[in-house]
Amino acid sequence: MNLTIRPKLELLKKELIEKIIEEAYTILEKQGVYVENNEALELFKEAGIRVDDETQRVFITSQLVEDSLCSTPSVIKLYDRSGDKEFIVGEDEVHFDPGSTAVTIIDHKTQEQRKALTEDLVKFTRLTDCLEHLHFQSTGIISSDVPEIISDSYRLYICLQFSEKPIVTGTFRVEGFKPMNDMLVAVRGSEKALEERPLAIFDACPSPALKWSNLTTQSLIDCARTGIPSELISMGMTGATSPVTIAGTLVQHVAENLCGLVICQLAKKGAPVIFGGSPSSFDMRKGTTPMGAIETMMIDSAYAQIAKHLNLPTHAYMGLSDAKINDSQAGLETGIGAVLAALSGINVISGPGMMDFESCQSLEKLVIDNEICGMAYRLIEGISQREDPIATNLFDGFTKETQFLSMPHTRKWYRQEHIFPRVIDRDTYDYWVSLGKKSMDDRAYEEAEKILRENPPSLLDKNIIQELHKIMLSDARNNGISALPEIKI
Amino acid sequence: MNRKMRKEKLKKEKNTKKKIVEKEKNCNKLNSKGENMSKEELLRRMEKSIVEGNKNDAEALAREAVEKHVDLNEAIDEGYVPGIQKVGELWEKGEYFLPELITSAECMKAAMGVLKPELDKAQIKAKSFGKVVIGTVEGDIHDIGKSLVSSMLLANGFEVIDLGADVKLEKFIERAEAENSDFICLSALLTTTMLGQKKFIELLKEKNLFGRFKIMVGGAPVNQKWADDIGADGYAENAMTAVKEAKNLLRK
Numbered sequence: 158m159n160l161t162i163r164p165k166l167e168l169l170k171k172e173l174i175e176k177i178i179e180e181a182y183t184i185l186e187k188q189g190v191y192v193e194n195n196e197a198l199e200l201f202k203e204a205g206i207r208v209d210d211e212t213q214r215v216f217i218t219s220q221l222v223e224d225s226l227c228s229t230p231s232v233i234k235l236y237d238r239s240g241d242k243e244f245i246v247g248e249d250e251v252h253f254d255p256g257s258t259a260v261t262i263i264d265h266k267t268q269e270q271r272k273a274l275t276e277d278l279v280k281f282t283r284l285t286d287c288l289e290h291l292h293f294q295s296t297g298i299i300s301s302d303v304p305e306i307i308s309d310s311y312r313l314y315i316c317l318q319f320s321e322k323p324i325v326t327g328t329f330r331v332e333g334f335k336p337m338n339d340m341l342v343a344v345r346g347s348e349k350a351l352e353e354r355p356l357a358i359f360d361a362c363p364s365p366a367l368k369w370s371n372l373t374t375q376s377l378i379d380c381a382r383t384g385i386p387s388e389l390i391s392m393g394m395t396g397a398t399s400p401v402t403i404a405g406t407l408v409q410h411v412a413e414n415l416c417g418l419v420i421c422q423l424a425k426k427g428a429p430v431i432f433g434g435s436p437s438s439f440d441m442r443k444g445t446t447p448m449g450a451i452e453t454m455m456i457d458s459a460y461a462q463i464a465k466h467l468n469l470p471t472h473a474y475m476g477l478s479d480a481k482i483n484d485s486q487a488g489l490e491t492g493i494g495a496v497l498a499a500l501s502g503i504n505v506i507s508g509p510g511m512m513d514f515e516s517c518q519s520l521e522k523l524v525i526d527n528e529i530c531g532m533a534y535r536l537i538e539g540i541s542q543r544e545d546p547i548a549t550n551l552f553d554g555f556t557k558e559t560q561f562l563s564m565p566h567t568r569k570w571y572r573q574e575h576i577f578p579r580v581i582d583r584d585t586y587d588y589w590v591s592l593g594k595k596s597m598d599d600r601a602y603e604e605a606e607k608i609l610r611e612n613p614p615s616l617l618d619k620n621i622i623q624e625l626h627k628i629m630l631s632d633a634r635n636n637g638i639s640a641l642p643e644i645k646i
Numbered sequence: 647m648n649r650k651m652r653k654e655k656l657k658k659e660k661n662t663k664k665k666i667v668e669k670e671k672n673c674n675k676l677n678s679k680g681e682n683m684s685k686e687e688l689l690r691r692m693e694k695s696i697v698e699g700n701k702n703d704a705e706a707l708a709r710e711a712v713e714k715h716v717d718l719n720e721a722i723d724e725g726y727v728p729g730i731q732k733v734g735e736l737w738e739k740g741e742y743f744l745p746e747l748i749t750s751a752e753c754m755k756a757a758m759g760v761l762k763p764e765l766d767k768a769q770i771k772a773k774s775f776g777k778v779v780i781g782t783v784e785g786d787i788h789d790i791g792k793s794l795v796s797s798m799l800l801a802n803g804f805e806v807i808d809l810g811a812d813v814k815l816e817k818f819i820e821r822a823e824a825e826n827s828d829f830i831c832l833s834a835l836l837t838t839t840m841l842g843q844k845k846f847i848e849l850l851k852e853k854n855l856f857g858r859f860k861i862m863v864g865g866a867p868v869n870q871k872w873a874d875d876i877g878a879d880g881y882a883e884n885a886m887t888a889v890k891e892a893k894n895l896l897r898k
Contacts, residue, residue: 260837260867305838329838364788396745397790441743444791444884445866516837516867 161541163249166500168459174466177404181411182219189214190367190416194374200423215416222415225422231468233386233429235293235323236354238344238617244292244323246358246386246431247470249502251537253495253530254293254325255285256477256511257360259518262298265602268482270517272301275642278315279614281510284520286320286615287608290530291509291523293358294322298518302642307633309333310340313357314629315644317344318622321615325388325507327360331372334379336632341385343624344617352384358431358505362390363413365398374420381421381428388431388472388505389417394439394446395456401439403456410436410460418469431505432464433472435515446514449479449490458501465502473498476508476526476533477515483522483598487512491522492529499533521601524608528578535576543570580604685716689725692757696729697736699749701756708760718761719773726757730801737886744794747885751797758800774805776828776896779821781809782865783842788835791865791885795831798885799892804829815846822859829892834865843868844876860895864888 169177192198192215202208207216232247244252261270262277273281278298285294296312303311309329316324317340328334337359345351359380361373369377380387391413393399399406414432421428438452439445447453457473464471476495480487491508498506509526510518544566551566552559561567580600582589589595595603616622633641688707695703704726711721733750736742765772778799782792789811800806807825809817822830834840843863850856862880863873873881880895882888 299837305841394790441745442740444744444794514866 161539163502163537163539164500165249165502166458166497167462168455169462171466173404174463177407177411177463178467180408181415182222184367184408184412185217185222185416186219187216188367189216190369190412192369192374192416192420193371194369194378196378197369197374197420197423200378200420204423217416217419221419225415225419226467226469228422228426229418229430229469230427231470233355233431233470235358235386236356237323238317238321238356240345240350240354240356246504248504250504251499251502251506251534252292252504253290253476253506253509253526253533254295255281255291255297255518255523256474256508256515257295257297257325257327259298259511259516260301261513261517263482263512263517263519263521265519265521265598270481270513273298273518274302275300275315276645278312279319279644280520280609281518281523282316282319283609283612283614284523284605285510286322287612288523288527290527290534292322293505294320294324295507296324296326297510300642304636304638306330306636307333307629307638310336310629310632311641313337313340314625317341317625318617318644319614323355324357325360325505326357327388328372328376331375334376336628338379338383338385339628340625343621343628348383355384355386355429358386358388360388360390360433361417362392362435363417365391365393365413366409367413367416369413369416369420377417377420378424381424384429386429386431386470387417387421388433389414390472390474391434391436391460393436395437395452396441397439399436403452403459406436406456407459407463410434410456411463414460414464430469431472432460432467432469433505434460435474435507436460445479447479448474448477448508448511448515449486449494451493454494454497457503458497461501461503470505471503472505472507473501473503474507474515475503476506476529477511478522479512479514481513481517483512483519483525483601487522488525488529488597491526492532495526495529495533496536499537502537520605521598524580524601524604525597528581531576531578543574688714688716689721692721692725693729693732695757696726696750696753697732699746699753701749701753704753704757705760708757712760712764718765718768719770722758722761722773726754727803730754734802734886734889748794748797751794751801754801755797773803775803775893777805777807777825778829778831778892779807779809779818779825779827780829780831781813781818781833782811783832783834783839783846784812784814785842786812786834786836786839788865789833791835792831792833794885795833795864795882795888798889799831802889802893804889804892815842815849818846819850819853819855823855828860829862829895830859831862831864831888834863834868837867840865840867840872843872843878847877860892862888862891862895 198208201215235244235246262273264271278300281298285291296316299308310333313326341356342348342351361376363369377387391410393406393409395401395406399409418430421430436456437446438450457475461471475498476491478487478490510523692707780796782789796806796808818830832843860879863878864882870881880891882891
């Protein structure tokens with residue numbers, strides 16, 4: 158009998174989950190949702206749903222939601238760039254990926270935020286590729302040396318070239334889908350291969366409250382039809398763009414996500430969908446949206462619990478901080494968030510590396526957060542018996558002089574039982590002084606440099622790189638841009 | 647009687663006269679129940695309605711002021727404005743936060759909604775610090791911060807034309823020209839739509855309108871440096887500093 162349990166965090170009583178879902182259903186049917194996309198409105202009409210053409214609101218029946226839930230897969234299989242490594246996105250499998258769409262990066266030397274460039278994106282991608290506890294990659298940074306109009310396709314273009322891991326990404330414009338999909342197909346070899354072994358997840362965010370914009374709805378439709386999993390990112394801000402109570406925000410969150418899910422199923426039955434989000438507590442004093450607030454994390458954990466109740470894969474923005482530098486706030490917010498997310502069994506956890514209200518990435522923080530993720534993984538692994546008997550035999554012939562260091566049992570189990578963090582300081586005081594009295598941030602900086610120095614980038618086949626380049630250049634030229642930045646490794 | 651006693655007597659007489667004059671004034675003011683309500687009490691209740699965020703009261707008291715032929719500018723200056731000032735003070739002190747700010751601003755709006763048309767009818771000009779055209783830049787549907795700024799500016803004596811969200815750059819200019827406004831305020835919440843603020847200033851220059859309006863920018867990704875870089879006149883980080891900044895710019 159397996160005596161190991163997977164530790165779990167559950168914030169909601171079943172009856173409360175049911176009540177929240179019921180109210181979400183009521184809102185979908187009575188208030189409806191504003192859907193800014195004509196094709197989606199037609200799909201709703203075809204499904205017999207009442208659509209108010211003037212206000213562009215759809216009034217989704219509980220029946221349609223139920224049917225859509227039935228056809229949505231509860232587990233998604235995501236694959237790495239080679240197509241060989243499989244990742245389960247569902248059940249309680251946990252995968253961390255760096256927080257996405259930052260516009261600045263922390264320059265370690267100056268401790269200032271600056272706009273990110275292509276070389277930062279390359280470094281970021283390569284570093285993530287080497288950090289063992291980040292299972293997925295993300296197009297985490299927007300490079301400012303490329304015109305904004307092609308920034309979505311460009312970041313994917315870079316990411317695919319320097320990382321083997323599955324990618325979490327998304328479009329910034331309706332036209333962005335085609336070049337991005339073409340690049341994924343180029344890597345996989347064919348559309349069919351891509352559909353069978355998805356390599357990327359596309360994020361789509363409804364606007365609170367209860368609005369799906371033209372761009373995001375189009376992303377849902379396009380992804381559904383090509384088999385790309387859509388990750389729905391509801392983002393209510395309590396008391397500002399969603400009800401101030403956590404329970405109230407959950408009702409809105411569920412309604413928005415379910416609407417997105419229905420759109421995906423209407424576009425193509427069986428389309429893979431991830432119930433996700435980036436909601437937050439709204440600070441009534443500062444008018445800001447702290448991702449590090451405990452209430453934010455509670456909302457995330459709770460909606461994930463609801464999504465699991467509905468048998469859906471889950472995602473959340475946890476394991477990040479609002480701090481502007483790599484200080485204790487950065488550590489504590491990320492630490493608490495990552496651990497709570499892992500305990501909640503959230504499948505895709507976006508956050509590592511991220512700071513300053515989801516606007517800034519830091520290579521040093523990526524290294525530090527990797528350690529945090531390592532701790533989280535060890536925690537959810539739980540406590541195993543390991544051997545039978547557990548320990549009585551170790552005390553056979555026990556004397557005053559017995560020690561455990563030299564026991565075979567110790568040598569057998571110590572590496573599995575205990576993790577070895579790399580940048581967390583566990584040296585004696587004197588040794589720490591002799592090393593230069595470095596801070597965590599300093600050690601992380603050196604570790605990042607070391608990793609990049611010692612690990613050559615995992616490059617794609619030359620032909621595929623050429624193909625990607627062709628697609629990217631074509632997208633650039635279609636938007637009046639004649640050349641792309643030089644990629645320096 | 648010595649000097650001191652005479653002084654005191656005169657003081658007392660003065661006070662008594664004052665009270666009589668006041669009483670006479672107030673005697674003519676009867677509320678709907680036929681009871682006496684002094685103007686002082688009315689003004690205090692107006693202030694209270696703003697501080698407590700009671701919209702019904704704010705509106706009802708405004709209507710009462712109209713019925714009783716109270717000097718409406720006085721009602722605003724001595725009744726409602728002290729209320730909004732008190733709210734500002736409580737915000738500075740860290741006792742009032744955003745929900746109180748916005749509900750008080752809405753009460754102010756409600757009161758002005760009753761008083762302004764009356765002032766227009768009587769062709770009395772309402773005191774105003776200036777006209778503001780405000781909106782969220784096209785491509786961006788975020789509007790909560792912008793709405794808060796809009797309400798606070800209105801509550802603090804500006805005339806506000808709120809164009810809403812996802813506003814085309816040309817529309818800002820059209821409306822500002824048509825209304826002969828003093829300010830144009832642009833909000834952007836996305837790093838992508840923030841660029842619209844830069845484009846806007848370039849558009850103004852193209853049309854030879856740069857300098858005609860005071861331009862203020864704001865929004866989460868916006869900061870002072872950005873505002874300076876693009877040539878905006880002002881930047882504000884939140885609704886309260888927006889009011890201060892707008893008043894500052896008037897002096898320039």
